Amino acid sequence: xxxxxxxxxxRSRRDPSQGGWDTTIIKAPDSHSSxxxxxxxxxxxxxxxxxxxxxxxxxxxxxxxxxxxxxFAYMKSLDKAMSLGDNHEAISAALTDTPASKPFYVLVMGxxxxxVTDKSVKDGTNYSATHGTRSDVIMLMRVDxxxxxxxxxxxxxxxxYVYSDGAIAKLNHTYETDGATGLITxxxxxxxxxISHYVEVHGSDVENxxxxxxxxxxxxxxxxxxxTITGVPVSIDSGLQRLSGSEALLLANSRxxxxxxxxxxxxxxxxxxxxxxxxxIRSKPLYEIPGAVADAASCVKTDMETTxxxxxxxxxxxxxTLYSGTAPYDGDLDLWAVSSHAEEDAPWLCYxxxxxxxxxxxxxxxxxxxxxxxxxxxxxxYAGQPESTWSQGLVEP
Numbered sequence: 001x002x003x004x005x006x007x008x009x010x011r012s013r014r015d016p017s018q019g020g021w022d023t024t025i026i027k028a029p030d031s032h033s034s035x036x037x038x039x040x041x042x043x044x045x046x047x048x049x050x051x052x053x054x055x056x057x058x059x060x061x062x063x064x065x066x067x068x069x070x071x072f073a074y075m076k077s078l079d080k081a082m083s084l085g086d087n088h089e090a091i092s093a094a095l096t097d098t099p100a101s102k103p104f105y106v107l108v109m110g111x112x113x114x115x116v117t118d119k120s121v122k123d124g125t126n127y128s129a130t131h132g133t134r135s136d137v138i139m140l141m142r143v144d145x146x147x148x149x150x151x152x153x154x155x156x157x158x159x160x161y162v163y164s165d166g167a168i169a170k171l172n173h174t175y176e177t178d179g180a181t182g183l184i185t186x187x188x189x190x191x192x193x194x195i196s197h198y199v200e201v202h203g204s205d206v207e208n209x210x211x212x213x214x215x216x217x218x219x220x221x222x223x224x225x226x227x228t229i230t231g232v233p234v235s236i237d238s239g240l241q242r243l244s245g246s247e248a249l250l251l252a253n254s255r256x257x258x259x260x261x262x263x264x265x266x267x268x269x270x271x272x273x274x275x276x277x278x279x280x281i282r283s284k285p286l287y288e289i290p291g292a293v294a295d296a297a298s299c300v301k302t303d304m305e306t307t308x309x310x311x312x313x314x315x316x317x318x319x320x321t322l323y324s325g326t327a328p329y330d331g332d333l334d335l336w337a338v339s340s341h342a343e344e345d346a347p348w349l350c351y352x353x354x355x356x357x358x359x360x361x362x363x364x365x366x367x368x369x370x371x372x373x374x375x376x377x378x379x380x381x382y383a384g385q386p387e388s389t390w391s392q393g394l395v396e397p
Contacts, residue, residue, distance in 0.1 A: 110137030216276030336384030
C-alpha cells in the first residue's frame with residue numbers, strides 16, 4: 001500500500017509567526033489508544049519473553065537451512081553485536097520495564113561517533129577515549145505494537161537543560177558529560193515519561209544497513225547535494241524515490257544544505273530515513289527479518305535482544321500507522337545562559353515553551369498525530385531568564 005503523505009509549510013528559523021511543518025506517514029485509519037505508560041521506575045531486569053517467540057524464530061531459521069543449534073547461536077551472536085558492551089548493565093538499570101503488549105517508549109540517540117582526541121567522555125560509569133561526544137539526533141519513540149502504531153518525536157538537541165548547579169547547556173551536552181544514563185535521566189525529566197529501551201545509532205554505518213536492505217523508499221522534501229560523513233559525494237532529487245545507503249546517509253545528516261531551520265531539517269531527514277528502514281524491514285517475509293536485524297546490528301547498539309525486536313516487528317506487520325513530528329524548536333542566542341551575558345559567549349538554545357511541550361506530550365501519550373503541531377502562538381521565554389519576567393515574553397539581560 002502506498003504511503004499517504006501530508007506536508008505543511010516550512011518556517012524560518014527565527015520567525016515564530018509562520019505555521020508548523022512536518023510529515024505524517026499513514027498506512028491505515030487511526031485507532032487511538034488510551035493506554036498510558038506505567039510510572040513505576042525500578043532497576044531493570046531482563047524481560048522473560050514468551051518462549052513461543054524464540055521458538056518461532058528458530059523454526060523460521062531452520063526452514064531457510066540453519067540447524068536449531070546454529071539458529072540459537074546465530075541469535076546470540078546478533079544479541080552480542082547489538083549489545084551496549086561494558087555499559088549495558090548501567091544503562092539497563094536506568095530503564096523501566098513495560099510489557100510489549102502495552103505502549104512503551106524508546107530513546108534513540110544518533111551519533112556520528114567522531115573520535116575524542118582532547119578529553120575522555122563519561123559513558124554510563126566508564127570513560128572512553130573513542131566514544132562519540134555528540135548526540136546530534138535525539139528521538140523519543142512511542143511503540144504501541146498491539147495497535148500497530150508508532151510515533152517518532154524529535155527532541156531538538158538545542159533544548160535547554162539545567163544542571164543541579166544551575167548551569168544551562170544544550171540537552172545533547174548531557175550525553176557528553178554523563179553518557180547514555182545521563183541522557184536517559186535528562187529526557188525523562190524533560191518529558192515526564194519512563195523510558196523502557198535505549199538505542200544508539202552509529203550514523204556512519206547507516207549506509208551499510210540501507211544497502212543491505214536493498215535501499216529504502218523516502219519522499220525527499222527538497223533536492224540535496226553534498227558529501228556524506230564517510231566522504232562520498234551525493235546528489236538527491238526531491239520527491240518519492242528509492243535511496244541507496246549513501247543517499248540515505250546524506251539525507252539523515254544534512255544540515256548546512258538548508259537555508260533555514262537547519263538542525264530541524266536534519267532531524268526531519270533522520271526521521272524519514274528511520275521510517276524508511278522500519279518499513280523496509282517490516283515489509284519483508286517473517287523469515288527474512290532476522291537477517292535484516294543482522295544487517296542493522298552493524299550500526300545499532302541497544303538493550304533489546306533479537307527475540308524482542310522480531311516480536312515487535314511481528315506484532316506491527318499489518319496496517320502500521322506511523323506518525324512523525326517534533327517537540328518545540330524555536331530559539332535564538334541565549335544571553336541568560338552565560339554569566340557574561342555576552343553574545344559571543346551565548347549558545348543557541350530553544351526557547352522554554354511549557355505550553356507547547358505539554359500539548360505535544362499529551363498527543364504523544366495518547367497515540368495521536370503530532371505532525372501538524374504548531375508552536376507559533378505559545379508564550380515563551382529564554383532559559384535562565386528570571387521567573388519574574390516570564391510574563392513579558394523574551395526579555396534579554
